[in-house]
Amino acid sequence: MFPGATDPTDTPPGDGIPPRTRAAMADATSPAAGDGAGGPQAGIVSAATAVVSEHGEAQSASTVLPAVLSDVPVAVLLIDQKSGAVTYANTAAVEMAGNVGLPVDVDTWGASAGLTDLGGAPLARTSGPLSLVAQGLPVTGEAVRLSPARSTDEQRASDGEDAGSRLLWVTGFPLSRPGSTQALSLVVLLEVESVGGSADADAELQALRERAVVATDIAFTITDPRQADNPLVWVNPSFTRITGYSYEESVGRNCRFLQGSKTDPATIDQIRAALAAQEAVTVTVLNHRRDGTAFWNQLAISPVFDGQGELVSFVGVQSDVTERVRVEAEREASLAAEQAARQEAELARAVAEQARSDAERAQREAEEAQARLALMAEATSTLIATLDVADLLDRLATLCVPQLADWVVVTLVDEAGEVRELVCRDRERQRTDLRQFGAGHALRLPPDSPSQRSITTSRAVLVEDLPDRLDGAMAFPAAQEIARRLGAASSLSAPLVARRRTRGAITLVRSTSERPFTPDDVGLVEDLARRAALVMDNVRLYQQEHVVADTLQRSLLPDLPEVPGLEAAAHYVSASTAADVGGDFYDLLELPDGSVAMVIGDVVGHDVAAAAAMGHLRGLIRACLWDAPDPRPSTVLTRVDRLVQGLRVASLATMAYLRAVPPAEPGGTWTVQLANAGHPPLVVRSPDGQVRPVDGVTGMLVGVDVDAERTTRTLELPPGSIVLAYTDGLVESPGSDLDQGIAALVQRLAATPAGASPRDLCDAAVSGTLDGRDDVALIAVRFL
Structure with missing residues (x-):
C-alpha cells in the first residue's frame, strides 16, 4: 500500500467497497495469497488490495506520503492489470484528476485528468504510457501534457481553457511477477515545469531530464510481516539506484542491512515500536549504500491490512534527502555560531577585565592541574617499576622533593606500630644531616609527631606552625637541631593505607612560610600516599606468595x-x-x-x-x-x-x-x-x-x-x-x-x-x- 486515499463518497452502494476492490481483497485473503506460497507477490497483492478499509476509508498512509514527498510534487496510482482499472490514487493524483470514483478504467482516469501526449492527442490508446503500464509493461520515462481544463471536475473546469497546460514525466513498473494471482502496476507522475506559451522544445526537454532525476530518488519497498524477520518481498528500481543493492540482493532480507555503525539507535527503536504497534511512521535515518557510503533517507512506513483487518504487509516510501539534511545542518550550525558569537561578543565587552582575570587564573589552575596529573602519572609508572621495598621508598621520596616539599620523611611501621624503616630526602641532598636525622628520629615517634598522628588517625595532618612544635614532634634534641638547620616552617603528613591497614606515613616539610601547603596539596599528597601504599602492599604480597610458591615448587x-x-x-x-x-x-x-x-x-x-x-x-x-x-x-x-x-x-x-x-x-x-x-x-x-x-x-x-x-x-x-x-x-x-x-x-x-x-x-x-x-x-x- 502506498500513501493516499480513495474518495469515500464515490464508493458503490451496499457495503461501500467497490466491486474490483472487493474481488482483489477476496484474492488477497484467500489461502493462496496468505500461506506464503506466492513468495514476494503475496505481500504485494495484499498491499494493493488494502488501499481502503472495510468502510472504504483511507489508511494512515495518506498522512505519511506527503511528509516524505514534501519537496517532490508527485502523484501515485495503483493499476490492476487484469481489469485495466485504477484502484488507488494518492492525494496529489486526486487533485490532478478531480473527484473520480475508484476503481475506474485507466483511460477514463487519464481523460479526467486531461492527460495528452506532447502533440495534444489523448492518451486513451494502447501505446500510451498509462495503457502500457496497465498491460504490465515498464515505462522508464515519458513526457505527457496535463490540461486541467479537460478534467471532468467542475472546479477544475472553472479555471477555463486559458489556465495553461503542464508537463508531466510518467514512470511505471509492474508490482507483480508473471504467474501471480493478481497483477498490479505502480505509476508515478511528476510535474516537470509549466510550458504554457513556450516555444523552446529543446529547453523544455532538457528541463524535463533534469527534473526527472528527482523521480529516481523515490523508492518503494514492501515487506511481509507474516514471514520470519519481516523480510523485503519487493523493491522498485529506484531502491536499487539509491542503495546499490539489486532486487535479488534485497528481497528476502530484513531492511536492517542498510543500517551502519552510525545509524541512530533511537530512530531504529522508533521504527521498531511503530511496526510492533502496526502504525504508520515517518523518520529520517542514516542508511548506507552497498559500497559503504552513507546517505540520509527519509522513510515512511505504512501498515497494510486485508479485508479481515489482518496485517499483511508494510509499505515503505523512501527518498534520499542527504543534501537537504546537509543544508539544514549547515544552516543550523551557522545560526548557532552566529548567536554564540554575538553573545560572546556582548559578554566580552561587558566583562573584559574580569574575563582576563579569570583567564589568567584558569591558566594557572590548568598548569597546576596538569603538573599534578603529570606527577601522578610519573608516580604510577615509577613506583610499579620495582619489587624492592627499599628502592620503592627511595623512589617515593625522590618524587616528592623538590616538586612538593623541601625535604621529606617516609616512615614504615610494623604490626606493633614500631618504626621498622625510614627514608629521608632533601632538596640539597645533605645525606649526612638526613642520616643523622633518621637515626635520631626513627628510634621513637612521639605521640605529637605529625607522622604518628597521621598513622594513628589514618588521616592527613597539616602543621602550619611547625617551629613552635618541634619539641613535641621529635623526641630527641639532635633530630630537632637537624630539622631547624634544614628548615621547617610547615609540614604535611599523609598515612600510607592499603587494604584497610596503615603501613606508615609520608611527611613533607617546607622550609619557608612563603610557600604554605594548600587544600589542593593535601588532596594531591593523600592520593600519592594511597598509590604508594597500595604498591608497597602489592610488593609485600608478592614477596609472600613468591616464598610460598618457591617452597611449593621445590617440594613438587x-x-x-x-x-x-x-x-x-x-x-x-x-x-x-x-x-x-x-x-x-x-x-x-x-x-x-x-x-x-x-x-x-x-x-x-x-x-x-x-x-x-x-x-x-x-x-x-x-x-x-x-x-x-x-x-x-x-x-x-x-x-x-x-x-x-x-x-x-x-x-x-x-x-x-x-x-x-x-x-x-x-x-x-x-x-x-x-x-x-x-x-x-x-x-x-x-x-x-x-x-x-x-x-x-x-x-x-x-x-x-x-x-x-x-x-x-x-x-x-x-x-x-x-x-x-x-x-x-x-x-x-x-x-x-x-x-x-x-x-x-x-x-x-x-x-x-x-x-x-x-x-x-x-x-x-x-x-x-x-x-x-x-x-x-x-x-x-x-x-x-
Missing part, C-alpha cells in the same frame, strides 16, 4: 634420581605470573621389580591451586606404580583414574606413563611399554639421530570416565635411544594446531648434533618461541 618438582643404565634431564616453565608453579609435572622412579617408570602429566589450570592438585595426583601415581598387581601401563592408568575420581584429587588431567624393562644382558635392547590418557605423544630419538613421535597410543583423559579402557603399546629401544615426554604448553600456540607444534618440536630435536645428551634435547625443545599461556614440563631419558 623433585630432583631426578640416579638410576643405573639411565641418563635423565628435566625442565619446567610456569605460566603463572604470580607464582613459579603450575599443574604440569614429571617423575622418574625405579620400581621394586627392577623396571623404571617415567610419568608426564598436566592438571587443568596453571596456578597454585593447580600445583596443589598436581602434588596430590603425583603422590597417588607413585603409590599406584609402586605396588601395582598388574604392571601394564594401561592397567595402572585405569587404577589411577578410579582413585582420582573416587578421592576427587583433581578435576581433569592428561597423563602418559612409560615403563621400561632393562635388557637381560648388557648391550641389549630395552623393552618399553607405553600408555596414554589424552596426553601429547612422546618423542623418540634413535641412536642414529632420527626423531619420531610415538603415534597410535591414545586414551581418555583422567577424570572423565571411570570405566575408560586404555591400550598398552610395546617398543624395543636399542641402547642410546632417548625418549622425550612433554606437556602441551611446549607445542601449542595461537594460530596453529597441535600437529604443527609437534612437527616443529621434531625438527628442533633432529637438528641437535649427534650424541646430544638429554639435557641438550631439553634445551633444544624449549629454544622455540613459547606462548607463555600454559605451563611447560618435559623430561628426557636416555637408555644406555
Whole structure:
C-alpha cells in the first residue's frame, strides 16, 4: 500500500467497497495469497488490495506520503492489470484528476485528468504510457501534457481553457511477477515545469531530464510481516539506484542491512515500536549504500491490512534527502555560531577585565592541574617499576622533593606500630644531616609527631606552625637541631593505607612560610600516599606468595634420581605470573621389580591451586606404580583414574606413563611399554639421530570416565635411544594446531648434533618461541 486515499463518497452502494476492490481483497485473503506460497507477490497483492478499509476509508498512509514527498510534487496510482482499472490514487493524483470514483478504467482516469501526449492527442490508446503500464509493461520515462481544463471536475473546469497546460514525466513498473494471482502496476507522475506559451522544445526537454532525476530518488519497498524477520518481498528500481543493492540482493532480507555503525539507535527503536504497534511512521535515518557510503533517507512506513483487518504487509516510501539534511545542518550550525558569537561578543565587552582575570587564573589552575596529573602519572609508572621495598621508598621520596616539599620523611611501621624503616630526602641532598636525622628520629615517634598522628588517625595532618612544635614532634634534641638547620616552617603528613591497614606515613616539610601547603596539596599528597601504599602492599604480597610458591615448587618438582643404565634431564616453565608453579609435572622412579617408570602429566589450570592438585595426583601415581598387581601401563592408568575420581584429587588431567624393562644382558635392547590418557605423544630419538613421535597410543583423559579402557603399546629401544615426554604448553600456540607444534618440536630435536645428551634435547625443545599461556614440563631419558 502506498500513501493516499480513495474518495469515500464515490464508493458503490451496499457495503461501500467497490466491486474490483472487493474481488482483489477476496484474492488477497484467500489461502493462496496468505500461506506464503506466492513468495514476494503475496505481500504485494495484499498491499494493493488494502488501499481502503472495510468502510472504504483511507489508511494512515495518506498522512505519511506527503511528509516524505514534501519537496517532490508527485502523484501515485495503483493499476490492476487484469481489469485495466485504477484502484488507488494518492492525494496529489486526486487533485490532478478531480473527484473520480475508484476503481475506474485507466483511460477514463487519464481523460479526467486531461492527460495528452506532447502533440495534444489523448492518451486513451494502447501505446500510451498509462495503457502500457496497465498491460504490465515498464515505462522508464515519458513526457505527457496535463490540461486541467479537460478534467471532468467542475472546479477544475472553472479555471477555463486559458489556465495553461503542464508537463508531466510518467514512470511505471509492474508490482507483480508473471504467474501471480493478481497483477498490479505502480505509476508515478511528476510535474516537470509549466510550458504554457513556450516555444523552446529543446529547453523544455532538457528541463524535463533534469527534473526527472528527482523521480529516481523515490523508492518503494514492501515487506511481509507474516514471514520470519519481516523480510523485503519487493523493491522498485529506484531502491536499487539509491542503495546499490539489486532486487535479488534485497528481497528476502530484513531492511536492517542498510543500517551502519552510525545509524541512530533511537530512530531504529522508533521504527521498531511503530511496526510492533502496526502504525504508520515517518523518520529520517542514516542508511548506507552497498559500497559503504552513507546517505540520509527519509522513510515512511505504512501498515497494510486485508479485508479481515489482518496485517499483511508494510509499505515503505523512501527518498534520499542527504543534501537537504546537509543544508539544514549547515544552516543550523551557522545560526548557532552566529548567536554564540554575538553573545560572546556582548559578554566580552561587558566583562573584559574580569574575563582576563579569570583567564589568567584558569591558566594557572590548568598548569597546576596538569603538573599534578603529570606527577601522578610519573608516580604510577615509577613506583610499579620495582619489587624492592627499599628502592620503592627511595623512589617515593625522590618524587616528592623538590616538586612538593623541601625535604621529606617516609616512615614504615610494623604490626606493633614500631618504626621498622625510614627514608629521608632533601632538596640539597645533605645525606649526612638526613642520616643523622633518621637515626635520631626513627628510634621513637612521639605521640605529637605529625607522622604518628597521621598513622594513628589514618588521616592527613597539616602543621602550619611547625617551629613552635618541634619539641613535641621529635623526641630527641639532635633530630630537632637537624630539622631547624634544614628548615621547617610547615609540614604535611599523609598515612600510607592499603587494604584497610596503615603501613606508615609520608611527611613533607617546607622550609619557608612563603610557600604554605594548600587544600589542593593535601588532596594531591593523600592520593600519592594511597598509590604508594597500595604498591608497597602489592610488593609485600608478592614477596609472600613468591616464598610460598618457591617452597611449593621445590617440594613438587623433585630432583631426578640416579638410576643405573639411565641418563635423565628435566625442565619446567610456569605460566603463572604470580607464582613459579603450575599443574604440569614429571617423575622418574625405579620400581621394586627392577623396571623404571617415567610419568608426564598436566592438571587443568596453571596456578597454585593447580600445583596443589598436581602434588596430590603425583603422590597417588607413585603409590599406584609402586605396588601395582598388574604392571601394564594401561592397567595402572585405569587404577589411577578410579582413585582420582573416587578421592576427587583433581578435576581433569592428561597423563602418559612409560615403563621400561632393562635388557637381560648388557648391550641389549630395552623393552618399553607405553600408555596414554589424552596426553601429547612422546618423542623418540634413535641412536642414529632420527626423531619420531610415538603415534597410535591414545586414551581418555583422567577424570572423565571411570570405566575408560586404555591400550598398552610395546617398543624395543636399542641402547642410546632417548625418549622425550612433554606437556602441551611446549607445542601449542595461537594460530596453529597441535600437529604443527609437534612437527616443529621434531625438527628442533633432529637438528641437535649427534650424541646430544638429554639435557641438550631439553634445551633444544624449549629454544622455540613459547606462548607463555600454559605451563611447560618435559623430561628426557636416555637408555644406555
